[in-house]
Amino acid sequence: MAKTAKEEALKILDKNMIGTMATVQGNKPHSRYMTFFNDNFTLYTATSKKTHKAEELKQNPNTHILLGYDGHGFGDSFLEIEGTVIESDDEAMKEKVWNKALKGWFDGPEDPDLLILKVTPTQMRLMNTKGEEPQVIEL
Secondary structure (H helix, E strand, C coil): CCCCHHHHHHHHHHHCCEEEEEEEECCEEEEEEEECEEECCEEEEEEECCCHHHHHHHHCCEEEEEECCCCCCCCCCEEEEEEEEEEECCHHHHHHHCCHHHHHCCCCCCCCCEEEEEEEEEEEEEECCCCCCCEECCC
16 A cells, blocks of 8 residues: 555654754855654754854754655655754753764753754655655645
8 A cells, every 4th residue: 555645754754863954054055964853743853052053043943954865866765844943942852852872962961052953844845756746745
């Protein structure tokens, strides 16, 4: 049975944690790899309060994220996500997002520099599904 675009998007979000996140710096795009955590199509990522991206998002809360391309070639489905970002100091979310990979940057979920970025998608498109046209995911 064929999956719907929304089911395929959820599969990509659940399977792929690493993607690129673009912000705007000096009226130009600035992209970097980030680790994302999915909660019903809302994405969360950890960063430091001292990063450029935190400053950039205060000036312009819009982001563009690419998530899911496996690098095998044509037919690798991936998501293009446009969204808005808000900062969160929520302790429960810091605990939820915390993992041992963050130890290189933070002392723990209680680290005062740890900042959680909440990304609310405004548009999500399923891309590169074996030659099919991009599909907009209804959220």
